[in-house]
Amino acid sequence: MSSNLTITTKLKNKYCMFNTDAFTSGQIDSKLWVCRELEQLGWTSELTHIYGGWYGILAFLLLSREQFKVTKIESYDMDPSCQSIADMINENWVSKNWQFKAYTLDCNQPVAGAPDLVINTSTEHFDSLAWFDTIAPGTRVVLQGNNMPHDDHVVYSKSLTEFKELYNITDVVYEGSLEFKYPTWSFTRYMIIGTK
Numbered sequence: 001m002s003s004n005l006t007i008t009t010k011l012k013n014k015y016c017m018f019n020t021d022a023f024t025s026g027q028i029d030s031k032l033w034v035c036r037e038l039e040q041l042g043w044t045s046e047l048t049h050i051y052g053g054w055y056g057i058l059a060f061l062l063l064s065r066e067q068f069k070v071t072k073i074e075s076y077d078m079d080p081s082c083q084s085i086a087d088m089i090n091e092n093w094v095s096k097n098w099q100f101k102a103y104t105l106d107c108n109q110p111v112a113g114a115p116d117l118v119i120n121t122s123t124e125h126f127d128s129l130a131w132f133d134t135i136a137p138g139t140r141v142v143l144q145g146n147n148m149p150h151d152d153h154v155v156y157s158k159s160l161t162e163f164k165e166l167y168n169i170t171d172v173v174y175e176g177s178l179e180f181k182y183p184t185w186s187f188t189r190y191m192i193i194g195t196k
């Protein structure tokens with residue numbers, strides 16, 4: 001038993017330098033939800049920016065499913081440890097003429113480029129709305145937020161309506177809530193898709 005534990009700890013130290021929360025059902029099902037809704041809309045994209053892209057798992061899912069037609073995905077996160085992990089997870093597309101690339105950047109500063117789609121599933125982590133204000137009007141956006149109390153969350157929306165009120169979206173093509181129920185706690189994630 002103790003040697004099993006030692007092996008487990010060694011493996012963790014070797015392979016889990018990142019936050020394994022990224023692979024929980026609350027994270028993965030939320031990103032699969034983005035994939036499904038984007039695929040249903042039938043949108044195509046020349047350049048998609050993902051803000052607060054963390055380890056690039058949303059990009060990995062979108063690209064792996066091969067349904068959402070996107071030429072290039074750029075993932076931006078202010079945490080410098082994310083870039084190499086996101087590039088490693090998406091190496092298959094990094095190696096294909098940079099179809100995916102991660103960058104270290106505070107998205108509250110203007111982000112270079114002219115994306116036709118901006119995705120932010122990390123809105124609850126952003127300490128200002130500067131990132132939204134700098135998105136060019138007319139750009140399509142996918143935004144997720146939630147009502148989960150958490151030390152790292154700076155935005156708490158108690159309903160989809162309250163979440164929507166944070167953003168001026170002119171043309172909403174999808175809005176919805178997804179409940180996550182666990183034995184001892186639960187939370188709801190919200191999503192809006194539309195045009196700024």
Ligand SMILES: C[S@@+](CC[C@H](N)C(=O)[O-])C[C@H]1O[C@@H](n2cnc3c(N)ncnc32)[C@H](O)[C@@H]1O
Pocket residue numbers: 027051052053054076077078079082105106107108120121122125126127
């Ligand atoms: C915990 S993760 C993502 C959680 C989220 N539910 C998701 O979609 O995966 C939140 C990420 O947002 C990033 N972040 C927060 N503020 C940011 C900013 N101003 N610019 C870029 N990334 C930011 C953090 O560094 C972190 O990696």
